[in-house]
Amino acid sequence: MKCLSRFCACLAIFSFLPLSPALAQQPIPEAAQQHFQAGVALIQKADVPDDLRNALTEFEAAAGLAPQWPEIHYNLAQLAAETDKPAKAINEFGIYLNLAPEAADRAKVQEEIVRLQCLIAIKRKIGLPGVTFAAMPDGIWVMQVYPGSRVGNTGLRKGAKIIAVEGTSVAGATLEDFFRAIDATTAESDPLKAATKGRMFTRSGGYARYNKTASSDNKVEETGPIVTLKIKSPGLDRSGTLFFKKSMFHSNVIEIEADEFDTEVTNEKLPVLVTFWADWCEPCHEFVPIVETQSAEHAGKIKFININADENKKLAGQLGVKGLPTMMIFKNGQLMSTHTGRLPKEKIEQVISSAVGMGG
Structure with a gap:
């Protein structure tokens, strides 16, 4: 269909x-x-x-x-x-x-x-910053995967179609049904899932089976139950199975749309780090793991926001975004600083530390 x-x-x-x-x-x-x-x-x-x-x-x-x-x-x-x-x-x-x-x-x-x-x-x-979906009659399409994210380091790709969660079909499901199915996962209930314990993810059903670790700049430990997704990748007739530690979906970074900017940024009391990104942005692949790690370290002291520049072009234009990635620091709704393009890890951490300092 x-x-x-x-x-x-x-x-x-x-x-x-x-x-x-x-x-x-x-x-x-x-x-x-x-x-x-x-x-x-x-x-x-x-x-x-x-x-x-x-x-x-x-x-x-x-x-x-x-x-x-x-x-x-x-x-x-x-x-x-x-x-x-x-x-x-x-x-x-x-x-x-x-x-x-x-x-x-x-x-x-x-x-x-x-x-x-x-x-x-x-x-x-659940988390899932930068991962967007579309509800279709035959499953849940993956519309976007944030480059460099922990989920992005797995076999989940843009264009993939998720056809089951925990063995239950999501054909005809709403996005709400899909998210609730992921959120409801609480236990490693079968031998196949138990065999994956300790792995970041594995692929089966016609896919290579192997271990993969997160980026060295992303030291967030993966914990909790394992979520099983049955998927079809673009161009392949066979389905495969992905196993994720549930924590891989979680992040202290929030993905927002332009319609949420005032609520999540302008009216926020904490300092806010806003990052504009796109899936074609190569520096974003290096940038994202660093920010994810920093967001875990500074949770509650600064708010981390991501915005897809391609999906929110009007807002990006209004804020004067000239290149990607672009980091912007806001305090009490005021733009305090802007940093564009590839930055070394030390500079990114310095910018974030300065934002944390604004919180008093």
Whole structure:
């Protein structure tokens, strides 16, 4: 199956939805409709994560051309929710409700906003900074993996499809179902999992089986139960199994969207280290393990935030990001310093220490 079943069901009836009275006298620009249809086409044929990302871009373009069009914001929210952008989905649902205050589905949308707020909390509890997913009918797509992260050091790659967690299929599951399944893992309950104890991860079912250690700059010890993910890698028909120590998902670094910047950065009392990154950024592979280690050492003294520059281009532009990685230190909502490009480990640690000192 190649489309988001829950989402496409909504799209299928879109053309039959009545326009709000305010829009009855305001025809939707043809260009906006074209962007919307282009997004629908991308969703219907989606067979790689970038198709959904590009569909989101088309919907955003449509919303930009027709900002008073309630239904485009509704559909943009639906797609954002299914592609692990809950903060954006909440914002777009809010716009929809403001534009259509008498909407028949108002209560349902409000319930969805509450669910998305819970989804953010669940994912933050697990960790997974820089790892994003999309809920598809045949499994959970991996949309993005933070370069250099502990999870990124395993066989989990962008484009992989997770088809089961702990032996239970996630076909047709929501992202909330998927995150709860990971969070519920509490014991090493079978011989195969027990045999992996002490390993960072192993791969089986047609994959090479081997041990791998974390980067020498990332000294975070992996502990706790083992999580089993059954996956299909891009271009391979066979499935494989990945075993992770549950702690590999955890991090003191928080990944945020642009819609969360004010809440998580501007209004934060602690000093905040914001890092802009992208998966193509080679220096990020060296940078990330150092920051993860530092975040564990300075937990509670400074807040560590990551932002994907490609996914949040408008915010990156507003903050004057010129290259990657870019580290920014904020205190009481004010930008205190900016550091761009490849930096030696000692410099990164110095910048972080200076931020810790701002906490008084």
